[in-house]
Amino acid sequence: MSRAFGDVRALDSVSLSVQEGTVLGLLGPNGSGKTTLVSILATLQQPDSGTATICGCDVVADAAQVRTLISLTGQSAALDMALTARENLSLFGRLTGLSRREIPARTDELVETYELGEVIDRRVSALSGGMRRRVDIACALVTRPQVLFLDEPTTGLDPRSRQSVWQTVARLRSEGMTVLLTTQYLEEADRLADRIVMLDHGREVASGTPHDLKVLVGEAVCEVILTDPDDRRRLLAALAEVSVVESERVSEVGEQSAAMVCVDAPDGIDTVATVIEAVRVAAVDVVDIGLRRPSLDEVFFRLTESGAQPVGNSR
Numbered sequence: 613m614s615r616a617f618g619d620v621r622a623l624d625s626v627s628l629s630v631q632e633g634t635v636l637g638l639l640g641p642n643g644s645g646k647t648t649l650v651s652i653l654a655t656l657q658q659p660d661s662g663t664a665t666i667c668g669c670d671v672v673a674d675a676a677q678v679r680t681l682i683s684l685t686g687q688s689a690a691l692d693m694a695l696t697a698r699e700n701l702s703l704f705g706r707l708t709g710l711s712r713r714e715i716p717a718r719t720d721e722l723v724e725t726y727e728l729g730e731v732i733d734r735r736v737s738a739l740s741g742g743m744r745r746r747v748d749i750a751c752a753l754v755t756r757p758q759v760l761f762l763d764e765p766t767t768g769l770d771p772r773s774r775q776s777v778w779q780t781v782a783r784l785r786s787e788g789m790t791v792l793l794t795t796q797y798l799e800e801a802d803r804l805a806d807r808i809v810m811l812d813h814g815r816e817v818a819s820g821t822p823h824d825l826k827v828l829v830g831e832a833v834c835e836v837i838l839t840d841p842d843d844r845r846r847l848l849a850a851l852a853e854v855s856v857v858e859s860e861r862v863s864e865v866g867e868q869s870a871a872m873v874c875v876d877a878p879d880g881i882d883t884v885a886t887v888i889e890a891v892r893v894a895a896v897d898v899v900d901i902g903l904r905r906p907s908l909d910e911v912f913f914r915l916t917e918s919g920a921q922p923v924g925n926s927r
Contacts, residue, residue: 613625613626613627613649613652613659613661613662613663613664614626614659614660614661614662615645615648615652615657615659615660616660621813621814622645622648622814623645623648623649623652623659623814624645624813624814624815625662625815626645626649626811626814626815626816627662627816628809628816628819630759630790630792630807631790631806631807632788632790633785633788633789633790634785634790634791634806634807635781635784635785635791635792635793635804635805635806635807636791636792636793636805636806636807636808636809637793637794637795637800637801637804637805637807637808637809638650638792638793638794638795638808638809638811639794639795639796639798639801639808639809639810639811639908639912640794640796640810640811640812640916641796641812641916642796643813644811644812644813644814645811645813645814645815646763646764646794646811647687647763647764647794648814649794649811650684650761650763650792650794652664652671653666653671653682653761653792654671654682654684654761655671655672655675655678655679656684658672659672666678666681666682666758666759667681667758667759669681680755681757681758681759682757682758682759682760682761683752683753683755683757683759683760683761684752684760684761684763685745685748685749685752685760685761685762685763685765686763687763687764687765687767689736689744689745689747689748690748690751691736691744691747691748691751692736693735693736693737694735694736694737695735695736696732696733696734696735696736697728697731697732697733697734697736697739697747697750698719698723698732698733700736700747700751701715701718701719701722701747701750701751701754702715702719704751704752704754705718705719705754705755708754708755709755710754710755718754719732722750722753722754723750725783726746726749726750726780726783728743728746728747728750731743731747740773741768741769741770741773742769742770742772742773742774742775742776742777743773743776745765745766745769745773745776745777746776746777746780749762749765749777749780749784753784757789758790759790759791759792760784760789760790760791760792761791761792761794762781762791762792762793762794763794764794764795764796765777765781765793765795766778766795766797766800767796774797774800778800778803778804781793781804782804785804785806793805798907798908798909798912799908801822801908802822802907802908805822806821807819807820807821808820808821808822808825808908810825810911810912810915810916812915812916817915817916818911818915822908825908825911826905826906826907826908826910826911827906828911828914828915829906829910829911829914830876830906831876831877831878831905831906832877832878832880832903832904832905832906833874833875833876833877833903833904834874834875834876834877834883834884834887834901834902834903834904835872835873835874835900835901835902835903835904836872836873836874836875836887836891836898836900836901837871837872837898837899837900837901838871838872838873838896838897838898838899839896839897839898839899840896840897841871843871843894843896843897844871844873846894846895846896847873847890847891847894847896848873849894850890850891850893850894851873851875851887851890854875854876854883854886854887854890855875855876856873856874856875856876875887877903880903881903883903884901884903887901888901
């Protein structure tokens with residue numbers, strides 16, 4: 613699909629698919645096209661070219677049917693702050709067509725499932741950001757949608773509130789809900805998504821599982837932080853038979869500087885054992901030795917550099 617606003621191409625031939633009962637993480641910086649894509653899939657906008665279907669229904673030709681299958685939680689909680697959490701759930705139930713008889717039962721079910729008992733009768737304005745977002749997600753689930761769109765659900769939340777929302781999304785996945793999650797937080801995508809599509813300037817730059825994407829920037833490395841930077845040469849001599857990928861970086865440790873030596877670790881813990889033996893042979897003191905695997909941060913920064921070419925296939 614493609615979508616432009618004047619001279620700005622918000623989406624440029626983006627193509628993706630989501631397996632039923634999984635979480636797809638849509639990752640990218642501000643202006644990458646995440647919200648535009650969600651808006652099209654949620655029938656709030658139309659693409660300039662291309663098509664999209666949800667559960668077999670075209671988002672343009674069958675927009676009314678699509679809206680019965682989906683629910684959307686935007687970047688800001690769509691709640692009435694003057695009402696209680698229960699009253700908001702009832703309001704959403706009425707707006708989406710539930711009968712007065714159905715609403716109390718569905719509300720009780722959501723309260724139990726998403727552990728809202730302590731706050732259900734409190735005004736939303738008095739709730740924490742994380743709990744407010746959980747109520748917002750519960751409102752989106754009143755009609756039991758088949759597909760849920762979560763557009764940057766944790767933006768602006770503190771770490772504790774973010775953790776609360778993560779628990780809610782993890783529960784949705786365990787229940788078999790199909791979720792499309794947009795986020796700027798790499799840790800969030802790594803923790804929650806079964807698959808990830810990275811966007812930059814409206815284009816897909818990579819797709820795959822979190823593990824697949826991390827492999828793009830190489831295997832794990834073993835990091836050694838030396839107590840005395842002058843010991844670096846002796847350690848490098850002892851590591852002559854392994855692949856040293858970095859040995860110049862200096863890390864601050866307390867009030868002193870310490871050299872960091874990084875070694876390719878294709879064999880994981882076996883490589884670490886080799887490095888430890890080299891440290892013993894070189895008779896050098898170290899602050900720390902650890903095995904570090906590539907992060908999504910490294911993947912993202914590499915793939916969103918100017919001129920990066922698309923990697924992987926989202927189909």
